[in-house]
Amino acid sequence: AQTVTQSQPEMSVQEAETVTLSCTYDTSENNYYLFWYKQPPSRQMILVIRQEAYKQQNATENRFSVNFQKAAKSFSLKISDSQLGDTAMYFCAFRSYYGQNFVFGPGTRLSVLP
Amino acid sequence: DAGITQSPRYKITETGRQVTLMCHQTWSHSYMFWYRQDLGHGLRLIYYSAAADITDKGEVPDGYVVSRSKTENFPLTLESATRSQTSVYFCASNKGDGYGYTFGSGTRLTVV
Numbered sequence: 001a002q003t004v005t006q007s008q009p010e011m012s013v014q015e016a017e018t019v020t021l022s023c024t025y026d027t028s029e030n031n032y033y034l035f036w037y038k039q040p041p042s043r044q045m046i047l048v049i050r051q052e053a054y055k056q057q058n059a060t061e062n063r064f065s066v067n068f069q070k071a072a073k074s075f076s077l078k079i080s081d082s083q084l085g086d087t088a089m090y091f092c093a094f095r096s097y098y099g100q101n102f103v104f105g106p107g108t109r110l111s112v113l114p
Numbered sequence: 115d116a117g118i119t120q121s122p123r124y125k126i127t128e129t130g131r132q133v134t135l136m137c138h139q140t141w142s143h144s145y146m147f148w149y150r151q152d153l154g155h156g157l158r159l160i161y162y163s164a165a166a167d168i169t170d171k172g173e174v175p176d177g178y179v180v181s182r183s184k185t186e187n188f189p190l191t192l193e194s195a196t197r198s199q200t201s202v203y204f205c206a207s208n209k210g211d212g213y214g215y216t217f218g219s220g221t222r223l224t225v226v
Binding site for chain 1: 145222
């Protein structure tokens with residue numbers, strides 16, 4: 001069974017600075033998908049970014065980018081120019097290529113400080 | 115664009131009572147899921163459904179029952195609520211492709 005680990009339960013960053021959230025996962029599969037979800041205080045789950053394991057290029061969405069290291073089974077999220085609205089829980093998630101179920105990590109609570 | 119609607123948003127119930135959480139989606143997505151969110155565990159899969167009348171267990175199914183008679187609805191029933199079922203419950207749906215889930219806004223359930 002796949003597992004997802006987020007080793008940083010809480011982090012903080014100053015507004016406008018850059019922060020990186022860590023995620024590692026364990027799988028024996030070669031093809032799969034990885035995701036980062038954001039959960040602000042409103043409780044809504046919001047998709048931040050998605051990576052396909054068979055693509056070498058790291059995904060980027062505006063201020064959000066990932067560092068995908070397939071051999072190391074690492075999938076970190078970098079947030080540039082942090083904004084107060086980035087304050088949230090961030091969940092890393094794994095999805096098998098042939099399955100539909102997600103496996104989520106325990107989450108990292110990020111606080112952006114003014 | 116209604117998306118996924120969960121109800122109620124908050125619920126308090128007593129130990130031993132039956133309670134049903136509702137989930138309705140408007141996109142005709144094939145797949146629907148129920149997750150529970152607990153501190154330190156992230157989200158854990160309770161049950162999922164690939165289509166109407168097809169359901170399967172996830173990681174933590176004990177004490178829960180689901181049904182899916184129509185594509186758009188996927189209710190979750192706690193047959194006899196226990197305090198350990200106090201949690202935030204999320205419903206989600208997916209077309210069955212490689213993209214992410216669409217989540218409902220969650221139900222915070224407290225069992226006293």
